[in-house]
Amino acid sequence: xxxxxxxxxxxxxxxxxxxxxxxxxxxxxxxxxxxxxxxxxxxxxxxxxxxxxxxxxxxxxxxxxxxxxxxxxxxxxxxxxxxxxxxxxxxxxxxxxxxxxxxxxxxxxxxxxxxxxxxxxxxxxxxxxxxxxxxxxxxxxxxxxxxxxxxxxxxxxxxxxxxxxxxxxxxxxxxxxxxxxxxxxxxxxxxxxxxxxxxxxxxxxxxxxxxxxxxxxxxxxxxxxxxxxxxxxxxxxxxxxxxxxxxxxxxxxxxxxxxxxxxxxxxxxxxxxxxxxxxxxxxxxxxxxxxxxxxxxxxxxxxxxxxxxxxxxxxxxxxxxxxxxxxxxxxxxxxxxxxxxxxxxxxxxxxxxxxxxxxxxxxxxxxxxxxxxxxxxxxxxx
Amino acid sequence: xxxxxxxxxxxxxxxxxxxxxxxxxxxxxxxxxxxxxxxxxxxxxxxxxxxxxxxxxxxxxxxxxxxxxxxxxxxxxxxxxxxxxxxxxxxxxxxxxxxxxxxxxxxxxxxxxxxxxxxxxxxxxxxxxxxxxxxxxxxxxxxxxxxxxxxxxxxxxxxxxxxxxxxxxxxxxxxxxxxxxxxxxxxxxxxxxxxxxxxxxxxxxxxxxxxxxxxxxxxxxxxxxxxxxxxxxxxxxxxxxxxxxxxxxxxxxxxxxxxxxxxxxxxxxxxxxxxxxxxxxxxxxxxxxxxxxxxxxxxxxxxxxxxxxxxxxxxxxxxxxxxxxxxxxxxxxxxxxxxxxxxxxxxxxxxxxxxxxxxxxxxxxxxxxxxxxxxxxxxxxx
Numbered sequence: 001x002x003x004x005x006x007x008x009x010x011x012x013x014x015x016x017x018x019x020x021x022x023x024x025x026x027x028x029x030x031x032x033x034x035x036x037x038x039x040x041x042x043x044x045x046x047x048x049x050x051x052x053x054x055x056x057x058x059x060x061x062x063x064x065x066x067x068x069x070x071x072x073x074x075x076x077x078x079x080x081x082x083x084x085x086x087x088x089x090x091x092x093x094x095x096x097x098x099x100x101x102x103x104x105x106x107x108x109x110x111x112x113x114x115x116x117x118x119x120x121x122x123x124x125x126x127x128x129x130x131x132x133x134x135x136x137x138x139x140x141x142x143x144x145x146x147x148x149x150x151x152x153x154x155x156x157x158x159x160x161x162x163x164x165x166x167x168x169x170x171x172x173x174x175x176x177x178x179x180x181x182x183x184x185x186x187x188x189x190x191x192x193x194x195x196x197x198x199x200x201x202x203x204x205x206x207x208x209x210x211x212x213x214x215x216x217x218x219x220x221x222x223x224x225x226x227x228x229x230x231x232x233x234x235x236x237x238x239x240x241x242x243x244x245x246x247x248x249x250x251x252x253x254x255x256x257x258x259x260x261x262x263x264x265x266x267x268x269x270x271x272x273x274x275x276x277x278x279x280x281x282x283x284x285x286x287x288x289x290x291x292x293x294x295x296x297x298x299x300x301x302x303x304x305x306x307x308x309x310x311x312x313x314x315x316x317x318x319x320x321x322x323x324x325x326x327x328x329x330x331x332x333x334x335x336x337x338x339x340x341x342x343x344x345x346x347x348x349x350x351x352x353x354x355x356x357x358x359x360x361x362x363x364x365x366x367x368x369x370x371x372x373x374x375x376x377x378x379x380x381x382x
Numbered sequence: 383x384x385x386x387x388x389x390x391x392x393x394x395x396x397x398x399x400x401x402x403x404x405x406x407x408x409x410x411x412x413x414x415x416x417x418x419x420x421x422x423x424x425x426x427x428x429x430x431x432x433x434x435x436x437x438x439x440x441x442x443x444x445x446x447x448x449x450x451x452x453x454x455x456x457x458x459x460x461x462x463x464x465x466x467x468x469x470x471x472x473x474x475x476x477x478x479x480x481x482x483x484x485x486x487x488x489x490x491x492x493x494x495x496x497x498x499x500x501x502x503x504x505x506x507x508x509x510x511x512x513x514x515x516x517x518x519x520x521x522x523x524x525x526x527x528x529x530x531x532x533x534x535x536x537x538x539x540x541x542x543x544x545x546x547x548x549x550x551x552x553x554x555x556x557x558x559x560x561x562x563x564x565x566x567x568x569x570x571x572x573x574x575x576x577x578x579x580x581x582x583x584x585x586x587x588x589x590x591x592x593x594x595x596x597x598x599x600x601x602x603x604x605x606x607x608x609x610x611x612x613x614x615x616x617x618x619x620x621x622x623x624x625x626x627x628x629x630x631x632x633x634x635x636x637x638x639x640x641x642x643x644x645x646x647x648x649x650x651x652x653x654x655x656x657x658x659x660x661x662x663x664x665x666x667x668x669x670x671x672x673x674x675x676x677x678x679x680x681x682x683x684x685x686x687x688x689x690x691x692x693x694x695x696x697x698x699x700x701x702x703x704x705x706x707x708x709x710x711x712x713x714x715x716x717x718x719x720x721x722x723x724x725x726x727x728x729x730x731x732x733x734x735x736x737x738x739x740x741x742x743x744x745x746x747x748x749x750x751x752x753x754x755x756x757x758x759x760x761x762x763x764x
Contacts, residue, residue, distance in 0.1 A: 019400070023666075023727045025728030025740070303718040
């Protein structure tokens, strides 16, 4: 191919782009936050992604810039574009993944189904939202949250008073838009779903089948693809939501749309991620094109690959670091021997408690057995 | 995993180990022959694999040594072992892949089916072999041949006189065993097959289904997996031959056994390769465990992965460099757009005429369509 893709951020998402980059003949360069990160093999630079000079020096040597995370500041993104280097997803799209208030307003404009929400600037406004929505609500910081951080279920405004105080003192991190928290209706969902789509700059959009995600403590624990017990209508609606958001927000690269399915059969948009996402790791072994390969194709504006599943069912279970330090190596062989049909993916990260250090994929036609095999293999590491 | 695998040789076989190494959490280091080779991403050293000091310095920093090719001299292999670093495959096994006369004698000892053969030291002995076998024979140099090089079909001893002269002057490259060529019966085969097996040092051996290989000009052009129109007996016999050779020769890592199927339904061993092999590239997209992942597992003595096919049929077609220089990049997007179901693998090599620069894999249940899609995608590059 001869193309050079620069990835800002050296975590496991960048790491998992290495394998498809090699196969596609794409040169991958990674600007890592520090030495020895998950994507160390492709790390050609180490530096602060908030430092415009560092990022520009990295960007000038590549054909396109993309990301392992969504935290690169808007002015740095603008500077890369001004230097003539394409950025995918671009800052106009990425702002909606960086700011949940902007995202809610934009989805409303696009007519996407979502929980009732409001920007609440103080405890009085939060109390009004609570009064309107049955006395409980989800409160989120507009910026900076992930994996359950920056999210609280509250039944009184005082439960968010520290966040309001921080807003008053420091702002929301974006400067100009004034400080507000996002209050959302506490949705009575029966399960959580995720829709993966990819869009290339010239407009082509493709969707994988919607998946069910199981969260534990605010962190994705398991994924089943496609989402079991799903009507054709559900699958179609979820895909359409993904495609409309990708198009409406001008996303380039991978987009993950986290969804609630409610007891009254509605689908509501929960969160967006504009990059490969944990809920799409099943595609590495379960789909004809993985989200990592597709992300590279999309940011290079290459034709997108076939998103159809390779097997009837795929299951992904995350490996979280357990209390035992350094135990990953020893247990690998035992897990492989006991569960030869699964694929164990590791991230080259030290196993600290609760930290995502790998995942296990299983694919086949017996869903119960796949769930068993994937969980049992994972258990060796925890 | 925390293991470090050192690969001697920086070609596409080393390159294709990078992707599974990343997923397995194995650190791959490559000693490349020169800068900018196919496996450049993992190349940590550049140097001559015949230079014992160079190789030893490389080997001392890894947990196990393996290969991209079979050309590392015996004394260098012995020196690595003497330094306490495991070598897989080891020199005792590798000698049979390095010397075709040794291989024929060992297979005879193991009772493996193979063409009639003889070590011929001069034109008189070759004439005697020709007289015995219908006036035509295949003559091979014992050492150094690949991809059709070092192989001739002859009907008179004079057609090999330059090789006999070279033997007399330079020896066969191995020193002590005296100079001889290998003469083989010209087998009336109906097709060529290849059997992939993997063996780990502690003894476990696994086999993939036997495949059909189509050669053009002595170079592998296409592979169909499993070999079409094969009886259960054929599949079983081929697998057993592979397993017995791997065990009998003490191979560790991947072994490819190239086979002839004759019109009278015999299977005869043609050649051996003790590494991932072109005839096994289909496993990347068509089998639950690819030969590259399996090779890493095997040389690290880890439990071997499931070798079952992911689809009913898999087809691999090589991309050979055509007359147009540098055309690979431009044609990639067009090939992807026209054939979204195939997987295009590239080696990062300049496309010189006849040089293997990539391959296309297709997998599914309609064999005719797969062959069409894979060939048509390949045609974009040639």
